[in-house]
Amino acid sequence: MSLKSIYLSTILSESKKNASVNPKQTKNFDGKAINQIQAKKLSSDVTRNILFTFDYELYLGADSGTVNNCMIEPTEKIITILEKHGMKGIFFVDSTYLAQLIRVSKDSPAAYRDLTSIKNQLHRLLSAGHEIHPHIHPHWTDAEYDVAQNRWHLNDLKKYRFSSLNDEQKNIVFDEAINALLSLIKDAFPEYKMDAFRAGGWCIQPFSAFEPCFRKAGIFADFSVIGQLQISSQVKSIDFSSVAANAVPYRFSEDECKPSEKGQYIELPISSIPVSKNTRFDNLVEKIMWRMPFGKSMGDGKGVPYSNDLPVNVELQKLETLSIEHLTFNRIPYYKKYLLSNTFMQFISHPKMVSSHHLKMLDKFLNWVSCNYRINSNWRQLL
Numbered sequence: 359m360s361l362k363s364i365y366l367s368t369i370l371s372e373s374k375k376n377a378s379v380n381p382k383q384t385k386n387f388d389g390k391a392i393n394q395i396q397a398k399k400l401s402s403d404v405t406r407n408i409l410f411t412f413d414y415e416l417y418l419g420a421d422s423g424t425v426n427n428c429m430i431e432p433t434e435k436i437i438t439i440l441e442k443h444g445m446k447g448i449f450f451v452d453s454t455y456l457a458q459l460i461r462v463s464k465d466s467p468a469a470y471r472d473l474t475s476i477k478n479q480l481h482r483l484l485s486a487g488h489e490i491h492p493h494i495h496p497h498w499t500d501a502e503y504d505v506a507q508n509r510w511h512l513n514d515l516k517k518y519r520f521s522s523l524n525d526e527q528k529n530i531v532f533d534e535a536i537n538a539l540l541s542l543i544k545d546a547f548p549e550y551k552m553d554a555f556r557a558g559g560w561c562i563q564p565f566s567a568f569e570p571c572f573r574k575a576g577i578f579a580d581f582s583v584i585g586q587l588q589i590s591s592q593v594k595s596i597d598f599s600s601v602a603a604n605a606v607p608y609r610f611s612e613d614e615c616k617p618s619e620k621g622q623y624i625e626l627p628i629s630s631i632p633v634s635k636n637t638r639f640d641n642l643v644e645k646i647m648w649r650m651p652f653g654k655s656m657g658d659g660k661g662v663p664y665s666n667d668l669p670v671n672v673e674l675q676k677l678e679t680l681s682i683e684h685l686t687f688n689r690i691p692y693y694k695k696y697l698l699s700n701t702f703m704q705f706i707s708h709p710k711m712v713s714s715h716h717l718k719m720l721d722k723f724l725n726w727v728s729c730n731y732r733i734n735s736n737w738r739q740l741l
């Protein structure tokens with residue numbers, strides 16, 4: 359189906375919705391349009407598995423930003439939209455940060471307030487049926503806390519990759535992270551089980567570095583792989599080239615990129631679209647949007663300066679993850695097109711990077727999706 363026809367089906371779907379509340383509009387349809395609506399309705403009995411996953415975290419570079427602007431506010435806005443459409447989110451909580459926050463909150467009232475806000479939001483998420491699981495950015499262990507500003511500086515990136523830690527450090531970092539997250543929820547949700555994981559910066563390789571920790575913590579589902587992604591830099595080293603772009607979930611045992619039918623672990627790959635197919639016009643629009651207030655991210659910190667790495671060979675330029683923070687009005691047709699040929703779609707989003715425009719587009723996209731498909735947002739049904 360061409361992009362033009364995707365646009366057409368959007369218009370028809372939206373007209374169909376409007377028709378139920380505004381009978382006048384139905385008179386504007388010609389016979390052909392009505393036939394197409396009926397055809398669309400007949401083919402709507404199709405399930406799409408759409409997972410909305412999030413890295414629930416501050417910025418990870420020179421300036422962490424604030425908890426309210428990077429995490430609390432944007433997360434609340436996002437889940438309001440997901441809940442409107444009956445969808446659940448999966449939140450990977452930066453638990454290495456939590457361990458640090460718990461430590462400084464004993465002496466800093468501002469840090470204690472942040473911790474309380476996060477705890478309350480995690481409880482609100484769990485109460486509404488969303489999931490929370492650990493996410494680890496090991497370089498938090500070298501972060502400096504600025505008491506006066508209540509912000510963090512993460513300039514030391516030596517421990518960016520979990521695999522860069524020695525065995526003793528791995529155990530300490532992983533255990534502290536899991537315990538920090540558990541300590542915030544165990545009293546209110548004693549039965550809740552955290553059994554999924556996403557590695558910070560997708561650095562899950564080699565899986566042998568994580569495997570003993572997964573076993574110990576009872577984690578069996580990983581959400582770190584982006585099929586075809588390759589990054590080689592001073593900070594990251596990723597090679598997911600043996601996994602097809604937009605692969606569906608699969609089992610594995612020792613290597614997260616090698617499917618194995620009887621593997622005890624499951625990989626739920628993050629979906630992407632090829633950037634090269636986007637037009638120059640799209641990219642120009644994106645640049646202009648970033649300058650507008652409605653196009654600015656809600657977060658207020660600074661990320662890891664990947665561009666300063668030596669030497670950089672980032673193949674990511676050819677792929678773009680499906681993310682709420684990428685969902686501008688000119689991207690919507692590509693997301694719709696993706697769903698025409700794929701039954702599994704995993705978004706990876708960062709609340710800190712989402713703007714008011716992205717939220718509007720998410721609502722618009724989910725309106726279209728719910729008009730055309732039956733949606734499953736529960737990954738456990740895929741096992």
Ligand SMILES: [Zn+2]
Pocket residue numbers: 413415493495557558559
């Ligand atoms: Zn992260």
